[in-house]
Amino acid sequence: MRVLNGRGALYQKSLTQAHAQALLQFEFEMGWKAAQKLIRHWKIVRGDNVMIIRGKDKGETGLIKRVIRSQNRVIVEGKNLVKKHIKQGQGHEGGIFTVEAPLHASNVQVVDPVTGKPCKVGTRYLEDGSKVRVSRGLGASGSIIPRPEILKIRTTPRPTVAGPKDTPMDLVLEKTYDPKTGMGMPGL
Template identity: 50%
Template sequence: MQKIKKGDNVVVLTGRDKGRTGEILKMMPKEDKALVRGVNLVRRHQKQSAQSEGGIVTKEAPIHVSNLALADPKDGKPTRVGFRVEKDGKKVRVAKRSGELIDG
């Protein structure tokens, strides 16, 4: 089970976007990177195609997972992730900061 998954809200810990929060759009486990909505934005020149017009496009670039922390479901501050086995034998993720269950 992964500590951070697609759809989780995360806080950026370091870099030019430090303190910003966003939702994970895509995880890249082989490279240990993630795409986060509205974080690590870069401008790229894009060639015109039948589907999209060309020009300078702003999009998210991957950010290393070591620079991300899960946002606590209670107050939105960065927290570490722990695991707990429920009575029915299901393994769930828990926020270490508040002890709150992380859905997903």
């Protein structure tokens, strides 16, 4: 991350957790809100190789870093960079940070794996019944667009510890209903 110091010189700076929270607060204060009409069926997913078709980075390709479905926007790694001024606060120092700003989903298209051109995405079913994404439109080869491997890694891990409202495994396997008598839950 590039930052200007007090004398105007550029130097690299990492974005800490406190800085990330300050950026989220900045986004909230700027009034970024949910889109009026949400995209119902998303065809662009995290990890896709996309080309920017409109905007200042038009013609450049990159990987989708994050999909913001509530705003119909995506963040492309290293593209659409803007400078954010963050005040010094508790737990973090201030400065000017270069961050990736979200792009509207209509301004990016998935890159065809065969031709390397931007294309639309459709879905088809193979003979074995599995659903796949295929390229379609101008400059498309009709080839299968594979799902990114990064989708197998969850951004928020599933809880491994049983919570207070989770049923213990020994009670899950216990037989509590008798279909012959129609009685259930003995002891209640």
